[in-house]
Amino acid sequence: MLKALLKVQWAIFVSIFTGSARSKKKQSAGKIIGFTFLMIYALGALMFLFFHLFDTIAGPFRMLGLDWFYFTMMWLIAFALMFIGSVFTAKAQLFEAKDNERLLAMPIPAGMILLSRMLTLYLLNFFFGILVIAPAVVVWVLQCGFTAMGIVSLIVLTLTMPMLAMAVSCLIAWLISLIVSRVEKKSLVTMVFSVAFLGVYFVFCARMNVYITRLAENGALLAGKLGAVKPLLWLGDAVANGNAISLLLSVLVTVLPLAVVYYLLARAFISVVTAERAAKKKVYRREAMQVQSPNRALLRRELAHLGASPSYMLNAGMGILFLIAGGVVLLVKKQAVLELLQMLGLPLEQLVLIAALGCCLILSMVIFTAPSPSMEGKSYWVLRAMPITTMQIIGTKLLLAELVTLLPTLFLIISFAIALKLTVLQILLLAACVLAYMELTAVFGMMTGIRHARLDWLNETQAVKQSIGVLTSMLFGMGLVAAMAIPYYVFLFKSFSPLAYMAICTAVMLAAVLLIRQWISTKGVRRYEELA
Secondary structure, three states: OHHHHHHHHHHHHHHHHHOOOOOOOOOOHHHHHHHHHHHHHHHHHHHHHHHHHHHHHHHHHHHOOOHHHHHHHHHHHHHHHHHHHHHHHHHHHHHOOOOHHHHHOOOOOHHHHHHHHHHHHHHHHHHHHHHHHHHHHHHHHHHOOOOHHHHHHHHHHHHHHHHHHHHHHHHHHHHHHHHHHOOOOHHHHHHHHHHHHHHHHHHHHHOHHHHHHHHHHOHHHHHHHHOOOHHHHHHHHHHHOOOHHHHHHHHHHHHHHHHHHHHHHHHHHHHHHOOOOOOOOOOOOOOOOOOOOHHHHHHHHHHHHHHOOHHHHHHHOHHHHHHHHHHHHHHHOHHHHHHHHHOOOOOHHHHHHHHHHHHHHHHOOOOOOOOHHHHOHHHHHHHHOOOOOHHHHHHHHHHHHHHHHHHHHHHHHHHHHHHHOOOHHHHHHHHHHHHHHHHHHHHHHHHHHHHOOOOOOOOHHHHHHOOHHHHHHHHHHHHHHHHHHHHHHHHHOOOOOHHHHHHHHHHHHHHHHHHHHHHHHHHHHHHHHOOO
């Protein structure tokens, strides 16, 4: 029984990292290459970041005799990454999986279902942990070296540390699930938690260099404070000095919490999964029926779907937050931004082009249209059975992306105009270039979304994140910014007006928009109708 459950969970785990669907069709070479490239790039960048961190602190810690503190920091950072990377996955996989009630209806113990899913989470945590542990170990081997017992301790704790992270993430996921089940605005609460975690993550990344410097300069002070927490001392001492007693105590610290959490969750699993979600009771009142046009009804449906899906909003619309944040920074820190730009020594027209490229780069993170066709999932036939045209369905999805993105984009453009004190002509060219880019990436995303639509996802996160259409759309947006910047700054910087160059780019992008819209209205419509 456990073997069968693990087989299903393993297929899901593999799908997370490969983007493969449940279909038995062989994946195309392009899809495999695309996901492999994205995975290698993302993991390589993250591991390089951690390598730089540990390379900076290893020497000073070694000189101060704080070998144990180096490994304590390694475990703490690995724990933080494992927790952040798995807490919402734990919530979705343990308590919100679509097949929970189906499995509970079978003669399968709840504890067995829970165990199979926690083992998958363990693999996910182990994967995140390796991203931190591997660079730290490489740095230490190059600069210092390990004892035989230290290597044993490192291997054992690398296997048990994910258990501690999993225990905490499962516990927090349980608490979030309980809170969400008792409030009406489930999506809003999930969004708040998600944005809070992401906010902490981005602040940490932005101040990474500051933290590294302070850590290297104040290692002894921090070690003295953290050394008073015995479990942290045991974790570092076990690897640095090969202390068998510290290793035994560390194993107990990392394993026992998971045993306790598993016991508690196994007892409460059925009640949490089958709990009635809070909802406002509606009382029917006889009123006049409101008639709406098909297009308006479709738009309301798309807006409702977007508002009810935190994963859709966060993954496809992360750029919206950056557009708003960028505009606020430009208005609040206008003087600091001007001083920074003045250091470049560029004329105002050059700054307008840089502003346009900056806006476009942020917009490359807005990918509502690429996953939109896939988001229909099993509801694909609902709209297909109604007396509306396929182009109305596709057009409404495009309109939603344009409406949601337009105001934040205009806000950032206006903020640039105020901060740089642009003329009317400069503002119009800036707006035309950025809005043309916004429209081009939207229609291109819809085209790739239709061509690579995936309707057999298990949860919406797969449709939003694990699709070759989404990957292609993101790479196209970033590549388009590079395609605009490189020719000018390599070949035309000294001989061509940046405003004239922006006008040419705008014209080319609008022409591309017309061509892609023509494809969508003809071949795209036929392709969409053949999705099922």
